[in-house]
Amino acid sequence: MSDCYFCVHGHFYQPPRADPFTNHISREPDAAPYANWNERIAAESYTPLAEAGSFERISFNLGGTLARWLDEHAPATYERIVAGERAHYAAHGVSNGLAQPVHHTILPLARRRDKVCQVRWGIASFTHRFGHRPEGMWLPEMAVDEATLQVLVSEGIRFTILSDEQVRGSMENGAGPYWVRIRGEEEKIAVFVRDRHLSNTLSFDMPDPGNVDGWIWDHVRWRCQRDGLLLAATDGETFGHHRPQGAAVLQRILEIGEQHGYTITTLGRYLRDHPPKTEIEIVQNSSWSCPHGLARWVVGCECTEGDSRWKGALRRALDNLACNLDAAYEREALKMGLEPWALRDEYIAVVMGEIEGPELLARHGLSKLGAEGAQRMLWLLEAQFYRQRMYASCTFFFERLERYEPRYGIANGVRAIALTCYATGEDLTPGLYRDLRVAINGQSNRTGADILDEILKKAEL
Numbered sequence: 001m002s003d004c005y006f007c008v009h010g011h012f013y014q015p016p017r018a019d020p021f022t023n024h025i026s027r028e029p030d031a032a033p034y035a036n037w038n039e040r041i042a043a044e045s046y047t048p049l050a051e052a053g054s055f056e057r058i059s060f061n062l063g064g065t066l067a068r069w070l071d072e073h074a075p076a077t078y079e080r081i082v083a084g085e086r087a088h089y090a091a092h093g094v095s096n097g098l099a100q101p102v103h104h105t106i107l108p109l110a111r112r113r114d115k116v117c118q119v120r121w122g123i124a125s126f127t128h129r130f131g132h133r134p135e136g137m138w139l140p141e142m143a144v145d146e147a148t149l150q151v152l153v154s155e156g157i158r159f160t161i162l163s164d165e166q167v168r169g170s171m172e173n174g175a176g177p178y179w180v181r182i183r184g185e186e187e188k189i190a191v192f193v194r195d196r197h198l199s200n201t202l203s204f205d206m207p208d209p210g211n212v213d214g215w216i217w218d219h220v221r222w223r224c225q226r227d228g229l230l231l232a233a234t235d236g237e238t239f240g241h242h243r244p245q246g247a248a249v250l251q252r253i254l255e256i257g258e259q260h261g262y263t264i265t266t267l268g269r270y271l272r273d274h275p276p277k278t279e280i281e282i283v284q285n286s287s288w289s290c291p292h293g294l295a296r297w298v299v300g301c302e303c304t305e306g307d308s309r310w311k312g313a314l315r316r317a318l319d320n321l322a323c324n325l326d327a328a329y330e331r332e333a334l335k336m337g338l339e340p341w342a343l344r345d346e347y348i349a350v351v352m353g354e355i356e357g358p359e360l361l362a363r364h365g366l367s368k369l370g371a372e373g374a375q376r377m378l379w380l381l382e383a384q385f386y387r388q389r390m391y392a393s394c395t396f397f398f399e400r401l402e403r404y405e406p407r408y409g410i411a412n413g414v415r416a417i418a419l420t421c422y423a424t425g426e427d428l429t430p431g432l433y434r435d436l437r438v439a440i441n442g443q444s445n446r447t448g449a450d451i452l453d454e455i456l457k458k459a460e461l
């Protein structure tokens with residue numbers, strides 16, 4: 001019999017849904033009978049999976065916004081997820097969890113400083129929740145370029161996951177792991193390669209719980225004729241939300257390996273026991289959800305229906321705003337003799353409630369600022385948090401500018417503008433308004449500026 005291993009990786013993520021001004025989630029009628037989608041998906045997927053003990057046996061990443069929501073609104077489920085990871089860590093000495101850049105930013109599209117921030121915030125969040133540093137990191141939408149991998153390596157991350165259409169070279173070792181060398185550097189990172197076909201078959205052609213053995217026979221068993229790892233990586237919500245039978249099916253897959261000639265494993269364990277031997281190359285600017293070189297999040301592409309030119313205009317508007325927000329923050333920080341970006345990267349500890357804002361400033365030698373100066377700095381740091389959140393991938397993912405997600409991206413920008421205005425008196429709204437006038441929703445002809453007007457009317461500034 002071959003030495004065949006099988007790993008299921010679940011990407012658990014929900015975009016932020018709370019109003020950036022009130023932190024309140026509006027009722028989402030299409031999620032009925034639940035008040036909003038987070039509640040519904042928790043009941044259908046996260047809670048049953050946690051109760052079945054799946055988080056101890058699969059490989060997974062848990063997005064920051066979702067983790068925070070679960071912690072507050074479904075604490076028993078959250079605790080079971082954390083306990084699952086900790087049990088795996090205690091049993092095997094390695095984690096089965098991967099970190100995730102906090103705001104699910106498409107990292108190849110971010111400037112280096114923002115890549116570093118998202119990766120550091122992701123590592124800090126993981127460490128905060130699970131009590132030890134992560135070894136692996138999930139890339140949002142699996143979007144990759146070499147500069148992103150270089151940042152992962154320099155921040156101490158050992159491995160990530162890509163899809164088989166995103167890599168080139170000999171794939172003789174199945175899911176790997178393989179080395180990917182960073183050109184011009186001595187560095188390399190381990191990459192696991194998911195089997196796209198197997199992953200999609202699991203997601204879109206899922207069997208009934210009673211037919212899992214037949215499904216394994218058809219889709220897994222022949223792949224297990226040789227030694228190595230099989231990796232199915234998919235959205236975690238597949239199990240129970242997208243497919244109602246998913247939690248039971250997953251449970252069965254995790255239980256019946258012995259009968260079918262595979263051993264269930266996790267990526268952390270497998271990497272420790274099977275370090276990479278051969279190298280592959282990545283396809284730069286690729287992702288698992290857009291075959292058009294990341295165009296989905298830049299200028300629009302055939303992945304979404306209709307006129308998607310608003311995406312380029314919205315990105316330009318947010319980039320200009322980000323540039324202005326950064327300039328205001330940097331100016332104030334330098335005036336106080338601070339290294340602005342190191343301080344910003346540490347600010348996540350305040351967001352997570354590990355320390356109070358004034359204590360963070362004191363660590364940076366700012367105890368003499370006085371209450372007013374400290375408050376100014378904390379407003380600007382908070383503005384940086386919302387400025388990062390403008391770039392959640394879902395802001396640009398869907399077909400219409402008038403959807404909730406782009407509106408939410410703009411609302412985060414408005415929140416960052418308000419905080420900056422409290423701190424410096426400078427109002428950056430006119431520039432955003434000007435830029436959003438050329439972001440046009442194809443069907444209705446309404447512009448980003450119309451949406452901005454609505455947000456400003458509603459916002460409690």
Ligand SMILES: [Zn+2]
Nearest residue numbers: 290292301303
């Ligand atoms: Zn596309």
